[in-house]
Amino acid sequence: xxxxxxxxxxxxxxxxxxxxxxxxxxxxxxxxxxxxxxxxxxxxxxxxxxxxxxxxxxxxxxxxxxxxxxxxxxxxxxxxxxxxxxxxxxxxxxxxxxxxxxxxxxxxxxxxxxxxxxxxxxxxxxxxxxxxxxxxxxxxxxxxxxxxxxxxxxxxxxxxxxxxxxxxxxxxxxxxxxxxxxxxxxxxxxxxxxxxxxxxxxxxxxxxxxxxxxxxxxxxxxxxxxxxxxxxxxxxxxxxxxxxxxxxxxxxxxxxxxxxxxxxxxxxxxxxxxxxxxxxxxxxxxxxxxxxxxxxxxxxxxxxxxxxxxxxxxxxxxxxxxxxxxxxxxxxxxxxxxxxxxxxxxxxxxxxxxxxxxxxxxxxxxxxxxxxxxxxxxxxxxxxxxxxxxxxxxxxxxxxxxxxxxxxxxxxxxxxxxxxxxxxxxxxxxxxxxxxxxxxxxxxxxxxxxxxxxxxxxxxxxxxxxxxxxxxxxxxxxxxxxxxxxxxxxxxxxxxxxxxxxxxxxxxxxxxxxxxxxxxxxxxxxxxxxxxxxxxxxxxxxxxxxxxxxxxxxxxxxxxxxxxxxxxxxxxxxxxxxxxxxxxxxxxxxxxxxxxxxx
Numbered sequence: 167x168x169x170x171x172x173x174x175x176x177x178x179x180x181x182x183x184x185x186x187x188x189x190x191x192x193x194x195x196x197x198x199x200x201x202x203x204x205x206x207x208x209x210x211x212x213x214x215x216x217x218x219x220x221x222x223x224x225x226x227x228x229x230x231x232x233x234x235x236x237x238x239x240x241x242x243x244x245x246x247x248x249x250x251x252x253x254x255x256x257x258x259x260x261x262x263x264x265x266x267x268x269x270x271x272x273x274x275x276x277x278x279x280x281x282x283x284x285x286x287x288x289x290x291x292x293x294x295x296x297x298x299x300x301x302x303x304x305x306x307x308x309x310x311x312x313x314x315x316x317x318x319x320x321x322x323x324x325x326x327x328x329x330x331x332x333x334x335x336x337x338x339x340x341x342x343x344x345x346x347x348x349x350x351x352x353x354x355x356x357x358x359x360x361x362x363x364x365x366x367x368x369x370x371x372x373x374x375x376x377x378x379x380x381x382x383x384x385x386x387x388x389x390x391x392x393x394x395x396x397x398x399x400x401x402x403x404x405x406x407x408x409x410x411x412x413x414x415x416x417x418x419x420x421x422x423x424x425x426x427x428x429x430x431x432x433x434x435x436x437x438x439x440x441x442x443x444x445x446x447x448x449x450x451x452x453x454x455x456x457x458x459x460x461x462x463x464x465x466x467x468x469x470x471x472x473x474x475x476x477x478x479x480x481x482x483x484x485x486x487x488x489x490x491x492x493x494x495x496x497x498x499x500x501x502x503x504x505x506x507x508x509x510x511x512x513x514x515x516x517x518x519x520x521x522x523x524x525x526x527x528x529x530x531x532x533x534x535x536x537x538x539x540x541x542x543x544x545x546x547x548x549x550x551x552x553x554x555x556x557x558x559x560x561x562x563x564x565x566x567x568x569x570x571x572x573x574x575x576x577x578x579x580x581x582x583x584x585x586x587x588x589x590x591x592x593x594x595x596x597x598x599x600x601x602x603x604x605x606x607x608x609x610x611x612x613x614x615x616x617x618x619x620x621x622x623x624x625x626x627x628x629x630x631x632x633x634x635x636x637x638x639x640x641x642x643x644x645x646x647x648x649x650x651x652x653x654x655x656x657x658x659x660x661x662x663x664x665x666x667x668x669x670x671x672x673x674x675x676x677x678x679x680x681x682x683x684x685x686x687x688x689x690x691x692x693x694x695x696x697x698x699x700x701x702x703x704x705x706x707x708x709x710x711x712x713x714x715x716x717x718x719x720x721x722x723x724x725x726x727x728x729x730x731x732x733x734x735x736x737x738x739x740x741x742x743x744x745x746x747x748x749x750x751x752x753x754x755x756x757x758x759x760x761x762x763x764x765x
Contacts, residue, residue: 211225211355213273213281217357220354220356221353222339223254223353225269225271226254226267226269227251228249229265230265230266231264231342234264238298238303238342241296245268248266257349257541264292266341268339269353270336270338271337272337273331273333273334280357281355282327282358283327284326284355285325285343290343290345290350290351291310292345294341294342295309295325296342298338299337304330304337307319312428315421315426322365322417323368323420350553352548375409376418379564380409383406386401387402389575397574400448401571403444406438407439407445411434411442412557416557433481440474440491440495443499447470448471449502450503451502451506453520453524453574454513463509470498470502477491499535503531506524509521520573527567527570530563534559534560538555541555597609597612601653604657604673604679623727625687626689626691627724628692628722628723630681631739631740631742632680632719632721635717636715637677640652640716644714648714657671657673668683669682683695697754699754717751717752718752720742720743720753721741721754721755723742723758724756727758728757738757738759738761741761742755742757
């Protein structure tokens, strides 16, 4: 055995650690052994003399109250425990505990120190604003959307309170916030003119969107009443739900509509959200598959709408609370779009404009939803665009869905037009001769009944019954195709020799034709028209390379002189025509009732 092999069989010794590893462990131990660093004591927020609005988040610190029981004295005793917020964008996410915010402030101005602290978010359940000086409470306001609106010191959309500050005096502004939803707390200090200007601008914006929603609701509801098209009703539900949610979310409903009605304040947003979801299920299902009422997709969408309405009823009777309803809405909200997405994509690829519009609406919806989620989680700062992102996305949705209604209405009009065209085609087949395109016997009878109702001795109606002379030899010599072409040519020649707006040419069958002439002043005028028709057949017919000569025998009667009954008038004309055939053909005869009628 070699030395190398013996060394390989010997047990190995532990290799000593590298000196750098020891240094790393020592450094880590020292870091962990250090006491937790507290937030640096914030300097006071010095309010400017020119009354510019101030964002208090630049100096704010916070402290959580898991017990939900602390009062202002408890918070004052814990001032050293206040820490830096996770972000200074104004959003603290969704929290079960109460949050205390601390803002040290001071004013250097000797007069005009009435500053207004405003939290520009309406749906905070409980907001307590305390102003303290050297541990002594000087002002307090109990605010929040679940507290009486009439007790607010400033009756606006959002929680606000006026601060009376003495010059060169340090204050502690403590704000306690407790809410079941998103803790979005955009806090500003400003003078009254700025707050009024900002409030008016917000009210104008909310008024425009509310007015738009009202117009869409009235339009869709009236269209549903007049057309009974379900899509308009579903759109109306969707808009009502979306608008109701915005009214509560931005405090407009509390300020102008239901004020101190706590039950409405608690239930408005959840009920509106569930109604909008039910409308979304029905609207999208009907827009994509309304033409297939028994499709599985449509049944799933209808089931989703029923579930939403059942949950809505349960929420209204307090079987489920607001927090549970909020969770349900967050789950159900995207489902109508997600379920419809595969069908919409497939149909959009085939050029379906309704599906393409729905896809555009969903892009707007999901963009707004992502922005809102990022805002709630503190990933985006609170500003006009992020705070109103979901409302703007919903407005874009409503307008794009309105385009869907327009496309649906256009489709309905096209379908109605096609139905009318098919009806006219069927009527044409029923009242038109398929070979010549002239009226058939049924069409002539209807026209004759209408003309006889207006006939008088000064407005005569003439009925000419005519039969071709020499048609059978043409059929026997040249065949039925040439015979058919000749019948078509006969119809054209008859139409060319009657008056355009008062006379009607029809084919009764075989080689028999009939002409009805209205608005004739005298029997002589009727005789002249008959002779003109007879004269028109003196020229041969040119059919391709053939020249064919056929004659005409005409029998006619006048209404009301000879008869005012349609069937009797036809029989009189028929008897006159056969009398003409027997007397040598190619002639015209009138039957005032003297010629014998066929039995």
